[in-house]
Amino acid sequence: MLNEKIREILAKEGAATFATVGKDGPHLAATWNSYITVWSMNELLIPVGGLHETEANVKMNNNVQLILASKEVHGMHGPGAGYVLKGQAKFESFGGRFEQVKSRFPWARAVMVFQPADVKQLV
Amino acid sequence: MLNEKIREILAKEGAATFATVGKDGPHLAATWNSYITVWSMNELLIPVGGLHETEANVKMNNNVQLILASKEVHGMHGPGAGYVLKGQAKFESFGGRFEQVKSRFPWARAVMVFQPADVKQLV
Numbered sequence: 001m002l003n004e005k006i007r008e009i010l011a012k013e014g015a016a017t018f019a020t021v022g023k024d025g026p027h028l029a030a031t032w033n034s035y036i037t038v039w040s041m042n043e044l045l046i047p048v049g050g051l052h053e054t055e056a057n058v059k060m061n062n063n064v065q066l067i068l069a070s071k072e073v074h075g076m077h078g079p080g081a082g083y084v085l086k087g088q089a090k091f092e093s094f095g096g097r098f099e100q101v102k103s104r105f106p107w108a109r110a111v112m113v114f115q116p117a118d119v120k121q122l123v
Numbered sequence: 124m125l126n127e128k129i130r131e132i133l134a135k136e137g138a139a140t141f142a143t144v145g146k147d148g149p150h151l152a153a154t155w156n157s158y159i160t161v162w163s164m165n166e167l168l169i170p171v172g173g174l175h176e177t178e179a180n181v182k183m184n185n186n187v188q189l190i191l192a193s194k195e196v197h198g199m200h201g202p203g204a205g206y207v208l209k210g211q212a213k214f215e216s217f218g219g220r221f222e223q224v225k226s227r228f229p230w231a232r233a234v235m236v237f238q239p240a241d242v243k244q245l246v
Contacts, residue, residue: 013194013195014137014138014194015137015138015139015140015190015191015192015193015194015205016138017138017140017151017153017190017192019142019149019151021148021149025144025149025186026142026143026144026148026149026188028140028142028188028189028190028207029190029207029245030140030190030192030205030245032194032203034194063148065149065151066151067138067140067151067152067153068138069138069140069153069155070137070138071136071137071138071155071157072136080155082138082153084151084152122152122153
């Protein structure tokens with residue numbers, strides 16, 4: 001699921017934007033590629049500073065979409081690779097995943113655990 | 124609306140991810156910062172290669188959200204600035220905006236004209 005190309009993208013700095021669904025429609029938020037940890041082969045850990053609206057949305061509807069892309073990674077048509085990942089997320093404020101994230105980002109109040117179920121290369 | 128900091132972000136390469144609303148919920152797509160043209164002070168032009176689902180969604184609901192961010196631009200807490208822009212979009216396949224985009228991107232089949240109405244700095 002989280003293939004070599006996605007790991008290459010995560011190794012380049014850039015914005016990683018994700019969408020949740022709220023009562024007024026989609027809600028966008030973002031983190032940086034360098035803040036994302038690949039965990040146990042099929043989970044992405046995102047440190048949670050703010051993300052209050054994302055968290056409230058996930059409580060009602062845990063579907064999350066995330067785009068990971070970098071112009072510095074070779075894609076389907078030359079420079080530039082990008083993926084859309086669809087899956088489910090949960091927020092955790094204790095346990096191993098949280099401790100891992102907290103050790104890298106002391107400001108993290110929680111971790112958003114994202115489990116992609118569907119991964120599609122865009123470019 | 125499209126302030127100096129946003130122009131600084133656009134001058135750095137990176138993924139620019141946007142959301143539309145479809146019948147099955149939010150749909151994410153992306154372009155590169157370097158592909159975006161600032162037009163007439165308050166419009167962003169995005170060249171359209173694929174974007175078929177985005178186009179279909181915009182016909183039904185023209186609300187678009189876009190995140191522009193770069194870790195290379197100084198933000199509210201040091202390195203890294205990002206904005207969420209909310210507004211309306213339309214697709215055009217002729218006229219001045221299209222010609223402008225087509226001259227830079229010969230593969231463009233249309234231009235997505237995005238008019239942000241609400242701009243919020245995230246970081």
